[in-house]
Amino acid sequence: MPEARDATPYDALLLLSFGGPEGPDDVVPFLENVTRGRGIPTERLKEVGSHYFLFGGVSPINAQNRALLQALREDFADHGLDLPVYWGNRNWAPYLTDTLREMTADGRRRVLVLTTSAYASYSGCRQYRENLAESLAALEAEGLVPPRIDKLRHYFNHEGFVEPMTEGVLASLADLPDEVRDGAHIAFTTHSIPTAAADTSGPAEDHGDGGAYVRQHLEVARLIADAVTARTGVEHPWQLVYQSRSGAPHIPWLEPDICDHLEERRAAGVPAVVMAPIGFVSDHMEVLYDLDTEATARAAELGLPVRRSATVGADPRFAAAVRDLVVERAAVERGLTVTPCALGALGPSHNVCPAGCCPARNPRPAAAGADSPYA
Template sequence: MPDELDPTPYDALLLLSFGGPEGPDDVVPFLENVTRGRGIPKERLKEVGEHYFLFGGVSPINEQNRALLDALREDFAGHGLDLPVYWGNRNWAPYLTDTLREMIRDGRRRIAVLATSAYASYSGCRQYRENLADSLAALEAEGLELPRVDKLRHYFNHPGFVEPMVDGIVRSLADLPEEVREGAHIAFCTHSIPTASADTSGPVEEHGDGGAYVAQHLDVARVIADAVRERTGVEHPWQLVYQSRSGAPHIPWLEPDICDHLEERHAAGVPAVVMAPIGFVSDHMEVIYDLDTEAAAKAGELGLPVRRSATVGADPRFAAAIRDLVVERAATERGQDVTPCVLGGLGASHDLCPVGCCPARAPRPAAAGADSPYA
């Protein structure tokens, strides 16, 4: 195998995702998993689950992860990268602990982990690391010999993640009526999180207003907007907006909300908006409900033409980016000099999450970081 495609020391890749229900009977148990420890009554969970029941109780995320698994296996095989790919979820089958147990029984000793979250934040990074630590602790209690797990770096600014989104926005602009196309604005959408979580996202030295979470989104939004201008010849104004807020109303979350933004843009005379969900890897529930259903309905009320651009999903360029991340990290672990592939002004994220990075409200063990109990 050529050095550039050598995965050593890794003997497997784990795709680690959120999970979602795959039928009506799964919805409340899934939400119980998501909200475990928060004391939320089952009746309230049924209300929250209405979003899922609108789509037959099925979240598209699991099927989209299956498509990404197929794309990864096809890409790896096509490039001679002999690395098996597994899949485990935080909140639904296949559960992370079960997948790690399978990997151990298959003899996997050094595992690269790709989380389906591209940016720094507690819920998008450290919580996955806590899940890994919880699973490793459970498997250690079973008497199994634990593998080493290494979480791959954030990939928000990798070309294989960015370029499919550029294409999606250009297609969405072209799909708008010609008379409103040139004046369309772009709303770069991502998941809202509490401002306190945003402010402490990323390494300690990056903490501040919005932390790494906001800085990373703004950086990639600028890159995409510049690329769209180069492709179309038009400077489309843009703004970073948020969606999918949950939790107590008295706790500040990142704003503006996408629906409020659409109202404001319409009042300002903007003729059309393209909603670009840059904060999401695939078209899962937050995208198909909060954007395709709720925000689209708001735009319909306003008489504002909108289009929603595609997420990267299982785009072959994203699969190639993941291959690149694996090979890059493997070379680093072997002590080789590596030039990471990134766009924008922030450079490549850290390979190893430092102490104090995206802290939890209550400290918990987290794997794959400088403070990990599992070296």
Template sequence: MDRATDPHPYDALLLLSFGGPEGPDDVLPFLENVTRGRGIPRERLAEVGAHYHLFGGVSPINEQNRTLLAALRADFAAHGLDLPVYWGNRNWGPYLTDTLRDMVRDGRRRVLTLATSAYASYSGCRQYREDLAGALATLAAEGLELPRVDKLRHYFNHPGFLETVTDGVLAALARLPEEVRGGAHLAFSTHSIPDAAADTSGPPAAHGPGGAYVAQHLDAAGHVAAAVREATGGEHPWRLVYQSRSGAPHIPWLEPDISEHLAALHAEGAPGVVMVPIGFVSDHMEVLYDLDTEAMAVAKELGLPAVRSATVGAEPRFVAAVRDLVLERAATERGESPGRCALGALGPSHDICPVGCCPARQAKPAAAGADSPYA
């Protein structure tokens, strides 16, 4: 087999995502899955659930994952990469444990995982690894032979991701009125997390104010802003902002909030803004509600011209980036030294999460890392 399309030693790719409800009756059970063990009052779940009911009780994330799944399979087949692709979710069907069980029964023994989160953080990486460990523990208790499960490196700075984001920003700028386009600001938005979780994100060497989570977002946003400046020939001031805070008010979370930033831009006289959901792979509910609904309403009330750029979704360059990452990791596992694509200043991320990377509040086993009990 040509090494350029050789997935050995891997015999399957697992698309691992968050999951979402697909009808009104799914909303509350889904939110109970997401918040299990955290003591969230039922009335708070109902409040969040109202966001989903604005869209018929359907989150777009599952359908977008089906689209990505089909695109990956088509891309792999078109490029001679013989690697089956499976899909499992953390919080809704198809559930991760059920998918891994199917993979074992299909004879898969070396599984490579693509998480639909591009950055280092507890919720964006280690929690997925904990879910993998939990699923493997369930299969072990059932007496099944466990596969070895690895995880692709963080892809926030892969060209296929960042170039797609850049083109989305350029397309969004073109939708702004011509008279405000040249001076429009860029608001790069990602999910807010507690300061304490940000500070301990990434390997221990990266721990500190904001940790790897903030550093990676700033690096990605800075690269996109520079690429937009080069393409347009104009200066577009930018800032990293946050959305979707859900914690107790007394706990510090990353700021500024996107809506507060829009108000500040208006007060400063900014002519317009492009909201760039750089922290998200697809248009799931927090993009549709927190940006397209809530933040857009704020911008409209302020009289601030605003548009939102697209997420990468299943865009062909992002799909090709996944293929590149799969082949890169496979070659590394075979003892080769493949080229590792990365833009920006931080360079390619680690393949194997080290001990102490994005620690949990309460220690739990996590697969696909240096501290995995399933190596």
């Protein structure tokens, strides 16, 4: 990377996330936002929202995004990167359209977007791009001239994303009782998605069995497992497993589920398991409930010792990785040659999502890609 920490031609970074309720009265309206257009009755949404009510109706994701926002601003200031950072959500305040309206009023003309999803998939990338296109169209309908939007590349194999998770696995292993530590297995977890969506994730050339979504997760799991072996001298068996499935039961989703996996490991005589949520940037509801509550309770029933390792959250190394990605993309836009940071065999992801990347069942306009109507 160039020594100069220059963000030109960009004049702002937008942290774009999912959003979550911040009180009991927010839960159903939030879920209505998430499921809009699917015709799900309110009573069913209340059932779905029961996980949130266990935590006082508050999702931790907004507080975690505030922490990341602060970490990014501090890192940029400490390293001389003059770039304001804004925050917008898909499904709850601060809403994406409101944030883009604010950025437009502030005179921002070239904006980079960081999404809180590290991997290629429809829900983790293309859907965010569709939301961006919807918000840009809304601003144009108001007579505004919105900024040009570009999206930072997928960062699943950036050192600043992988290293904090590696240390989290090491800490979880160290926390296990001595007699089970060396025999512990590692269950690398991520959000299950329909197999059809997985198979078409990433650019067209990556489509196939599991697509880029599974391939990228397997690469991160291997990187962490290899690093753990190098630092401990112990080779821990591992597997990529899934969690947080939703949707109709007749539609195939990625498997095995984490709870099923724990049962299988116990039946096979495994003495302990470390659950490593590599598919998630922060400890939001899918981590707190599906792993810390549901999966941990199932492990207790089985008499299986488990630990759950940390996500990257607002780790300073992740903030530094975002700075690196910003400077890298800005240099590319200025026509400079750069050497992107990318661990492992897959190399750096694309800067611009190509046409046909992570397609939707019902195509909609998507910003920040080769097929964007907002050049």
